[in-house]
Amino acid sequence: MIKLRNLERRYPLAKEKFFYVLRDINIDIQEGEFISIMGPSGAGKSTLLHILGMHDHGWRGEYFFRETAVHHLKTKERATLRNEQIGFVFQQYHLLDDLTVYENLDIPLSYRRYSKSERAALVADTLDRFQIVGKKDLYPRQLSGGQQQLVGVARAIIAEPKLLLADEPTGNLHSGQGEEIMELFRKLNDEGMTIIQVTHSEKNASYGKRTIQLRDGWITKREQ
Amino acid sequence: MQTFFQDLRFGFRMLRRSPGFSILAILCLTLGIGTNAAVLSWIEGILIRPYPLVPHQARMFALVGTTRGVPGHNGLSFPDFVDLQKNSTLFESFIVDRITGTTLSVGDRAERASVGIVSPNYFDALGVKPILGRGFRPEEGTGRNGHPVTVIAYRTWKGRYNSDPNIIGRTQFMNGVQHMIIGVAPERFHGTFVGYSFSFWVPTSMQETFDTTGYKLEDRGARWIEGYAILKPGVSRQQAQAQLNSISQRLEKDFPDSNRGHENQLVPLWKTPFNGAGNMTSTLAITMAVVFLVLLIACANVSNLLLARSLLRRHEMAMRLALGAGRRRLVRQLVTEGLLLSLIAAVGGIAAAYWCRNALVLAFPPPLPGTVIDFPGQIDWRVLAASAGICMASTLLFALVPAIRASDVDLSNALKAEAGGVLGGSSRSRLRSALVLVQVSLSFILLAGTGLLLQSLIKMRSASPGFNTNVVSSVVDLFSAGYKLDRAKIFHTQLLDRVRTLPGVESAALTRVIPFSYNVFSSAPIEVDGYQPPPNEQPTVEYVEVTEDYFTTLGIPIISGREFMRTDDENVPPLAIINETMAAKYWPGKNPVGQRLKAKDRWLQIVGIARNSNYRSKTETPVPFFYVPLRQNFRVQNTLLIRTPETPGAMMNALAREVHALDPNLAPLITERLQDQIDEISYSQRLAVTLVALFGAMALFLAAIGLYAVMSYTVSQGIHEFGLRMALGAGTKDLLKLVMSRGVRLTATGIMIGAAAGMMLTRLMGSLLYKVSPRDPLAFGLAFLVITIASLAACFLPAWRATRIDPVRALRNE
Ligand SMILES: Nc1ncnc2c1ncn2[C@@H]1O[C@H](COP(=O)(O)OP(=O)(O)O)[C@@H](O)[C@H]1O
Numbered sequence A: 001m002i003k004l005r006n007l008e009r010r011y012p013l014a015k016e017k018f019f020y021v022l023r024d025i026n027i028d029i030q031e032g033e034f035i036s037i038m039g040p041s042g043a044g045k046s047t048l049l050h051i052l053g054m055h056d057h058g059w060r061g062e063y064f065f066r067e068t069a070v071h072h073l074k075t076k077e078r079a080t081l082r083n084e085q086i087g088f089v090f091q092q093y094h095l096l097d098d099l100t101v102y103e104n105l106d107i108p109l110s111y112r113r114y115s116k117s118e119r120a121a122l123v124a125d126t127l128d129r130f131q132i133v134g135k136k137d138l139y140p141r142q143l144s145g146g147q148q149q150l151v152g153v154a155r156a157i158i159a160e161p162k163l164l165l166a167d168e169p170t171g172n173l174h175s176g177q178g179e180e181i182m183e184l185f186r187k188l189n190d191e192g193m194t195i196i197q198v199t200h201s202e203k204n205a206s207y208g209k210r211t212i213q214l215r216d217g218w219i220t221k222r223e224q
Numbered sequence B: 001m002q003t004f005f006q007d008l009r010f011g012f013r014m015l016r017r018s019p020g021f022s023i024l025a026i027l028c029l030t031l032g033i034g035t036n037a038a039v040l041s042w043i044e045g046i047l048i049r050p051y052p053l054v055p056h057q058a059r060m061f062a063l064v065g066t067t068r069g070v071p072g073h074n075g076l077s078f079p080d081f082v083d084l085q086k087n088s089t090l091f092e093s094f095i096v097d098r099i100t101g102t103t104l105s106v107g108d109r110a111e112r113a114s115v116g117i118v119s120p121n122y123f124d125a126l127g128v129k130p131i132l133g134r135g136f137r138p139e140e141g142t143g144r145n146g147h148p149v150t151v152i153a154y155r156t157w158k159g160r161y162n163s164d165p166n167i168i169g170r171t172q173f174m175n176g177v178q179h180m181i182i183g184v185a186p187e188r189f190h191g192t193f194v195g196y197s198f199s200f201w202v203p204t205s206m207q208e209t210f211d212t213t214g215y216k217l218e219d220r221g222a223r224w225i226e227g228y229a230i231l232k233p234g235v236s237r238q239q240a241q242a243q244l245n246s247i248s249q250r251l252e253k254d255f256p257d258s259n260r261g262h263e264n265q266l267v268p269l270w271k272t273p274f275n276g277a278g279n280m281t282s283t284l285a286i287t288m289a290v291v292f293l294v295l296l297i298a299c300a301n302v303s304n305l306l307l308a309r310s311l312l313r314r315h316e317m318a319m320r321l322a323l324g325a326g327r328r329r330l331v332r333q334l335v336t337e338g339l340l341l342s343l344i345a346a347v348g349g350i351a352a353a354y355w356c357r358n359a360l361v362l363a364f365p366p367p368l369p370g371t372v373i374d375f376p377g378q379i380d381w382r383v384l385a386a387s388a389g390i391c392m393a394s395t396l397l398f399a400l401v402p403a404i405r406a407s408d409v410d411l412s413n414a415l416k417a418e419a420g421g422v423l424g425g426s427s428r429s430r431l432r433s434a435l436v437l438v439q440v441s442l443s444f445i446l447l448a449g450t451g452l453l454l455q456s457l458i459k460m461r462s463a464s465p466g467f468n469t470n471v472v473s474s475v476v477d478l479f480s481a482g483y484k485l486d487r488a489k490i491f492h493t494q495l496l497d498r499v500r501t502l503p504g505v506e507s508a509a510l511t512r513v514i515p516f517s518y519n520v521f522s523s524a525p526i527e528v529d530g531y532q533p534p535p536n537e538q539p540t541v542e543y544v545e546v547t548e549d550y551f552t553t554l555g556i557p558i559i560s561g562r563e564f565m566r567t568d569d570e571n572v573p574p575l576a577i578i579n580e581t582m583a584a585k586y587w588p589g590k591n592p593v594g595q596r597l598k599a600k601d602r603w604l605q606i607v608g609i610a611r612n613s614n615y616r617s618k619t620e621t622p623v624p625f626f627y628v629p630l631r632q633n634f635r636v637q638n639t640l641l642i643r644t645p646e647t648p649g650a651m652m653n654a655l656a657r658e659v660h661a662l663d664p665n666l667a668p669l670i671t672e673r674l675q676d677q678i679d680e681i682s683y684s685q686r687l688a689v690t691l692v693a694l695f696g697a698m699a700l701f702l703a704a705i706g707l708y709a710v711m712s713y714t715v716s717q718g719i720h721e722f723g724l725r726m727a728l729g730a731g732t733k734d735l736l737k738l739v740m741s742r743g744v745r746l747t748a749t750g751i752m753i754g755a756a757a758g759m760m761l762t763r764l765m766g767s768l769l770y771k772v773s774p775r776d777p778l779a780f781g782l783a784f785l786v787i788t789i790a791s792l793a794a795c796f797l798p799a800w801r802a803t804r805i806d807p808v809r810a811l812r813n814e
């Protein structure tokens, strides 16, 4: 599903000098995989995830997404591809405080080609599936961290992406809540969704089928 | 002290770190302080202390004559003035001052110069000492034409006599009489007529020489003088007025024929109804209102900027508190910063004030050719301090907000929240919206108000005075040339006949005084058959002497009866044509044509009723007025009125040939359309249009800056949110739509608040408006349009910037 070849990401430091965040990254990921990326802070994990999520365009190398050569696409085409295929979960949940749970779930749909009735149906389905129907009119600050992240995941998959990217989704949660999210991921993966998550915890990583270790921008270890 | 410098250094660094904020804030304050100081000092200089070099202006009052039952004001007669002086004990002095003009020859050209007829105590009472020679002596005030002496202005001395040090004792020929120059006034003394510089002063004894309407020093009914009273120190206006009333009552008893109903009022200088001040009060009031709104907007802008910044600095404040800073220490830091900001702005404000002051003086066009105007252009320090004070107070007040808010927040929460997590806390977004609302509604009120003022000024200008303003008027100064009545009569009769045969002349007439001039109409106490005036009242009506064809030439309709004819001269009984208001007041429900009225001991038969027109200003309330045939009341000096499609210049040439044929020594003086005369006399209104437009534009500019600042702050606060929305799939168009629709919603609400408040506030402007409703839809509509466009523009830039946000950076957790 994903093929990265000689991918690198650098930031200019001084004149003619660069700080390399990612170097010579080569990864192959199949449909339906559940991958955990691990590594110390500052290793470049988030950067890699944002590149995969097509938020970041300042990289060099080759990136194939299901036969599409992303490196040849224009920004706008990448946005279209992302909207169709990818969902994103953040460590800080990043829910909009002024919107209710229902409205938060509706945001991604409002930026895609759904009719009003389709949107209402999808939001209702999702609320149902995540068992948060009772919370649909609450504001994020009225929810616990775990519930907020639950909404965050729901929002990420509501537009039915093929790939789910999650950057330390349990980083701000205590272990009980984290486990709940991981179970959810496993379930989604079982239903066929490809998942790539960044995590610091070996336990969370064990939910995945494969781990990639990053250190100083290099891939140091791959476990099958 | 140490900490103060530390605060100061940090304050400077904060200003430098956000140059956009600093420049905007300083610019707004500078404009606000500067324009206010300039306009207020200007007003202070013109109205409150209008006469440079005159001490004790606080004790000086204008002396205004009024007649019971008659609206408006009149002057003082010379005998009354003498009696006031003799019988009062609470007054230091009374002075008398009447502006008039003369024609001087400069080589072979003729030139007008302004002359002040003044009481002999004039210079002494005002405390102005001539730099050469002397002022007038008491005996020079009376004695018919007995004291041809003159004090000349510094400017006249310099310009006309090349600063001749031996000028005293030389003579100047004026109105056929050799006048001896006895003194030179100091440089900055211009006399006591707001808006004009006098060239010469002559004593009251010379009145007849300079007044075309005859000898008046012994006529108690001739109220031709503008007077001033200077109170003794420690005397209140009420006490002085009480004494004035008792003297007036005594005069009324002793001289019922001339003084029935006549009273004298002490009026503060700034309310002087005569001279230039009377013309300018409303203009200055309008200007002041607009400038005050500019100051208000400037303060609102800075407050908004500071408030906006306070939100950005909440984290810093919380940090400082967490690190152990006391609240007082925080407040001091913020006060230092606010102070720094407003000090820089105050310096800029002074510079702007000086610049504006010059611009204001330049903006004043000279009202009449040959006369020089002099408006005080000094910045008053008290006014400057007041404007700066207002700005500084509001700056400091709002600079303190972060400190107050910081001590309110729960530390751990604030620190955690700022560190990432929560997006767009709703209390913050409410405050943000409030900022925009305040800005929009204030700007709307300002614009609507400016629109109303502009519209009424334009209406005032375009309103018809009730006569044809294209008519050309011209004067031949027979009076200064020494013509006596018989010669003048022959000259004018022949000239009128010649002019009527000139090609291009459709009709022509003579009048003693044209409308909208500084000359005074005749006036007389009247009696009407069957009209009983209220007791103690003496109906007095103004009138003017005109020839046949006057109404035809000016296009004033005769609605009943007939116009004067060439045969209406001394050989037929005295006639009169009255205006509509007079007909309605004295002959209610009757037709006055054929009736009679008594004026100056003669019964006049009414032959016609003329439609009302304006006589002195377009804003005057309709007053009774009548016309008498010039040929029954000839005077030396008259004005020729010509209806012609020719230009005044072409007419002047043709006229010059005819005048020359009659008397080779004479030339027509001023030849211009009546519209020019109206423009000259209402120049303060024209000025007001310019000023209001200027300050209105400035206010709009400030308002747009404010809107932009608040809007772009809103966007910068929403950076997290926009980044997130982009990450969730929002495209450029989606974000543009989001920001713009928020802006539009806020603008719409702001306009609604502004319109509601504006409807109430503009009612207060009622007295400043002319034929415009305080809820005029055009003014409100335009304000709506302009604010909408301005705020859309102010939204668009920040909105477009929002679409350029890098979502990775926006979402990165730091
Ligand atoms: N805009 C940027 N400019 C310069 N360096 C950056 C920028 N963004 C991230 N970095 C650097 O890239 C490195 C990797 O960051 P990140 O991908 O967030 O690491 P991780 O998620 O593994 O902790 C860090 O050292 C960070 O300082």
Ligand SMILES: [Mg+2]
Pocket (backbone or CB within 6 Å): A045, A046, A047
């Ligand atoms: Mg990271």
